Amino acid sequence: MAEHTTENRAGHLRTTVHLEAGEVVALCRCFKSKQFPFCDGTHKTLESEVGPVIVHAPKETFQSTDQNN
Numbered sequence: 526m527a528e529h530t531t532e533n534r535a536g537h538l539r540t541t542v543h544l545e546a547g548e549v550v551a552l553c554r555c556f557k558s559k560q561f562p563f564c565d566g567t568h569k570t571l572e573s574e575v576g577p578v579i580v581h582a583p584k585e586t587f588q589s590t591d592q593n594n
C-alpha cells in the first residue's frame with residue numbers, strides 16, 4: 526500500500542510517495558483532499574476541471590537515484 530513522507534527542504538515542503546511494484550494511485554492536484562497527497566474525490570465538488578494524476582508503478586522494482594528534483 527502506498528505510503529508517503531513529507532520533509533522541509535530549504536523552506537519548501539516536499540512530499541514523496543512510496544509505491545509498491547505494480548501499484549496504481551491517484552494523486553491530488555486540487556489540494557483539497559483530506560487524504561493528501563492522495564485523491565479522495567473532493568475535486569468533484571469544486572467548480573474546476575482539475576482532477577487527480579494517476580501514477581502506475583512498474584511491476585518490476587526500480588530505485589530512483591535522483592535526489593535533486
Ligand code: FES
Pocket residue numbers: 552553554555556557558563564565566567568569575576577578
Ligand atoms: S481530491 Fe484533489 S484531485 Fe481529487
